[in-house]
Amino acid sequence: MATGRVLYTDPAWLVEEGTWSRERATVEREVLGPGVELRFGPYENGRYLVDSPAMHQAAAGCEVLVVYRTQVTEELLDAAGDGLRVVVRQGVGVDNLNADLLAARGIPAYNVPDYCVDEVAAHTSALALALERQLIPQHRTLTGGTFDIYAGGTPHRTNRRTLGIVGFGRIGRAVARRLGSFYGETRVYDPYLGRDLAEGYGARAVDTLEELLAESDLVTLHCPLTPETERLMDADALRAMKPGAFLVNAARGKLVDPEALGKALEQEWIAGAALDVFFPENPHHDPRWEPVLRHPRAVVTSHRAFLSEEAEASSRRRVAELVRAALDGRVDGHPGRVLGQGAGR
Known part of the structure; x- marks a missing residue:
């Protein structure tokens, strides 16, 4: 059984018609199991507080960070601490992963390059x-x-x-x-x-x-x-x-x-x-x-070219499976790898 702490910084799928609910994380709980502490970034007044002290507090002690539109920064990585193993981008683009920073720290990163x-x-x-x-x-x-x-x-x-x-x-x-x-x-x-x-x-x-x-x-x-x-x-x-x-x-x-x-x-x-x-x-x-x-x-249109029921379901499950593999130490060679330990772009 996988164990560890995972932060999803700003998952869009927790919000429906302006209402945020952690109860919508059904796929993630199913894949990751009860041994994983599942955290979510702070959400107030219709938006995630992506660069706030509250976000950094939520990241403390996490082994995996899953980012959507949150920018990876030194402050976010410092908040997670030395136990951070992997950063995952829930999407195709990787520009907000800050590849140079992750490479300098030897933290591998992954995306989902082909789901949409x-x-x-x-x-x-x-x-x-x-x-x-x-x-x-x-x-x-x-x-x-x-x-x-x-x-x-x-x-x-x-x-x-x-x-x-x-x-x-x-x-x-x-x-x-x-x-x-x-x-x-x-x-x-x-x-x-x-x-x-x-x-x-x-x-x-x-x-x-x-x-x-x-x-x-x-x-x-x-x-x-x-x-x-x-x-x-x-x-x-x-x-x-x-x-x-x-x-x-x-x-x-x-x-x-x-x-x-x-x-x-x-x-x-x-x-x-x-x-x-x-x-x-x-x-x-x-x-x-x-x-x-x-x-x-x-x-x-409002950045929804990627969106369909099928694409969202596939992305969520694939990311959750990648997170579980990371917690189990099984991510080497994953097809969504963006950069590896000590690697550049």
Whole structure:
């Protein structure tokens, strides 16, 4: 029987319709068993207190930390203490794991890199097609009392347009297969992959981001957030896009410069944008996003591209099984390993 102390810092699944309840941790209790002390981060006034003294107090003496959107910091690791064995990210992205800090301390980290490929590819496709077919302007116009087939403008045939995919990992490839079927051509930019891989997905690799932006009618981002990709879509990149092109981001909020995107929409450098992710997480907490949120050619959702009943259930069970393996000393070589003891990125 597994024993130990585990802190889930900010699990979204404990909150339903604004109500937080630890009784919803049914999967975790089933997998981990009665010998594991299961803790949860402090939750007040509709949010987790992710960087508070109360969170650090909850982490004290834990062998495993499971983070969702909480940033791994020196203070959090210090609070957990020398008995901390593993940090697990309940999700795909790893930018909040603070890999350099964990590597310096010799603490292995894990994520769940493939639980929501279907969902993100579907959501990306939905955002893209909503832009292409101008669904949001149509909806607003008709529900506002006016029947007008031209509201939002006249679309183009997608099979005469080019799809551009930045980042060609699991999700980028799924998007090429699904969304790419609507487009006449697909371009891929990923400097870390060989050119031939894209051919297997009906796409053509290009050598530079500039080339992809110049050739694509819709650009969708599926690259990780790194120092190299932060604000990848800045003013220069947005100006390099076609005037009639669309931008979709269901990857990481920091890939896009909010001020530059607001200007690109207002001054019609591009024809529209669809976003599922922002930085900060809630774009209403940063006034730079307001011009984007209120723009009639923007489509926005609340970071839910990953979400489905099936994906959430799979993620919770896989994370709980990984936590149990960590407590039992059985995590070496786990497929979700981000970094190992003493390893870098």
